[in-house]
Amino acid sequence: MRDRSSSTTTVPTPGAGRRTARRWGATLAGILLALTASVTAAPTAVADGPGTAGEAERVGRAGAAGKAGKAGKGGHPGGRDLPPVVFVHGFTGDPSNWATAMDSFEAAGWDRDRLFALRYDWSASNRESARDLADLVAEVRRTTGARRVAVVNHSMGGLVTQWYVKKLGGHRHVGHVVSLAGAHHGTTRAADCLPLVPCAEMIPGSPFLRALARGDETPGATRYGTWYSPCDGVIVPHDSTRLRGALNRELPCVDHIAFLTDPGVMAEIQRFVRRG
Template sequence: MRRLLIAALSLVLSAVALGAAPPALAAGTPPDPVVFVHGANADPGVWGEMRADFVRAGYPEDRLAAWSYDTRQSTNEVLSGRLASYVDAVLARTGASRVDIVAHSLGSLPSRWYVKFGGGADKVGHWASLAGPNHGTTTAWACALWNQACKDMTPGSYVLTRLNSGDETPGATRYGTWSSPCDGVIVPVSSTELDGAVNTRAEGCPTHNGLLTDDTVSRQVRAFLTRP
């Protein structure tokens, strides 16, 4: 008996040291599709490593999608409307009733707008923001005069004022954010956090784009998405 207890304790300590793995996907029950939303001046290719992590964790390839959009356009009605159409297409293709959204940086804004104002509240189960400028970033002032995305990301912009008015995490959607003190792009780092969300400071101090490929962040995001 003592040996069994010691072995069990060793397994627990190992899990703590390595970071607990997310719950296994239920056999025979496909997970909600995941829609990845990239940031400014990027494309769906940035999700390559995280997407591979999801596949290794048991997500079928056809339940993983990445939305591509022109980051020079406004992140409110224009882009959120296009995201709504994309989500509807994913739901129609998979037969699912809702999706989960994982967004990086600028991608947090059109996806939040979609959930809060664009009809996504009943179609998005979980919304995860990696390094999102959810309360603005001072670095955006450097390009705000000629770039719409930068303008939308400036503190106090029209988009952010609307998004952060009232409840920052409305509806039944579960919200999660990940930030890093070594981000360097989102200033201040606390901008990413939202009232009512599960706010996580990444371990190991990854950079802004490093959050996309960080193994611990990837594991934590998957664990968040599997929460009921």
Template sequence: MRRLALFLLAVVLGAGALGTAPARAAAPPNPVIFVHGRNAGTGVWGGMQDDFAAAGYGRERLYAWSYDTGKSSNEVLAGEFAAYVDGVLARTGAARVDVVTHSLGALPTRWYLAFGGGTAKVAHWVSLGGPNHGTSLAYLCALWDQGCKDMTPNSYVLSHLNAGDKTPGPTRYATWWSACDEQIAPVSSTALDGADNRQATGCLKHNDLLTDDTVSQQVLTFLR
């Protein structure tokens, strides 16, 4: 009987060893930092953040950076953004973040990637209606607004950002542009060599890129 009991115990233990191992819990997605455009604030991202939360992102993984769009130089803003990224990484314990920008928000974040070591800390970067090669409308306010000055075609900021590799490092880049964008002139300014450049479906105005459900889902797919 004792031998039989030991045999049965061995069979049970063997079956457990050969059984399917418990599935590992899926790793949480990268924290996402949303960066608004000129004369805007973090509240513009409410709808898209709701979409991300509905797709499974915890609210503790969603952040929005606020900055002075009219006075600070692009280099100063890039340094401030770098500190914000480090804070998010420390708070979440993540290795890298994803960055989603609208309009002017593309420029200080690109500077961080190109000249601030950001490519080691940013996995995905998104530009919605970004003036990545400038917009002629910025001349209307460039004399008194630093953000506008930076957005003028061939500005100091843009000439440096576009002089070499426009999508440096291992970071993955994507842009969305609209044929009906009334703020980016020409609308082709947003696309970047080396990025996944997409035309938004439908006739979306500049700020519609922030709230369009299709754009939101496409951005989610790109990040995930």
């Protein structure tokens, strides 16, 4: 980090900006390649740019994804008794990242029309994305008639969720928060994608994270659970995901992207959400 106590100004050398842009482009390409290669069970590819904010999508087995509409009648006995689930992707992600998870939740008894994935602009501030999440939760509650929803997030989606729950009153409408490798206290790897705003927000000790850390980390009657692993490789340190007052589960060895598809992880978080 730059020493802000010094009055020395570094004059950039010619072409430094272009080199930084090239390095960022290469970093982003690598992240996207990792996402596409790792989520092989997802029927649609990961988007190569920021999505349109505020949309919800249902990702089907055949790869069809459309804007969420009014919920219809369920197909599982008791499926209507389970809370609607809103999935929140991470940096560079999109709703298709959750295809395997949605299939797993459906197989576990959830009705497909009660599973929603937020699409938001991952290049924007997490504050803005949290407002998109607030809008979607309000719509899901209206269309399903549910009083509370469950939110399942991954990576930077943890910051989107946490800002919504803590700063926008979301704890009143969310019964369960599941954070998979969430960046709740930042990651040193965020320096790789500077100067994008959400990356600056993920730097440990950033103004955004300091504001988020003030007060109770797990407010309200919402039940919070975090899952994280020393094999993550993207969230550094890996226990940045932990929240005070949450069920915090350190898993032996799950890499960052595998949290989206790992059958054991899916089974654990489904049990957590079912507990009511």
